[in-house]
Amino acid sequence: MTAEPKAARRLDVEASESSRRDSPEAVSARLRMAFELFVAAKEIQRLNLRRRNPVASDAELERLLGRWLSKADEPLEGPWSLRLGEDLGRTSE
Numbered sequence: 001m002t003a004e005p006k007a008a009r010r011l012d013v014e015a016s017e018s019s020r021r022d023s024p025e026a027v028s029a030r031l032r033m034a035f036e037l038f039v040a041a042k043e044i045q046r047l048n049l050r051r052r053n054p055v056a057s058d059a060e061l062e063r064l065l066g067r068w069l070s071k072a073d074e075p076l077e078g079p080w081s082l083r084l085g086e087d088l089g090r091t092s093e
Helices: 003-021 024-052 058-070
Strands: none
Touching: 024 058
């Protein structure tokens, strides 16, 4: 068997897998998972804020949570931090 038929079959398999990944059902499932992870992260942060501020009112915690959410697109602090899409070979400025 030559390499060409194997390569062609591999391309067919990759195309088939790609179409399954991009199917409306798969996209919907990934979007649902992302939303569920966001909701879980928000609840974890709410609990974290409550632990750090035990005497804060619910309104104050919601304000702190809103502030945390508004900073979601800012870079993390520390040597490991990168902005989304930043090249791993460059350093943060």
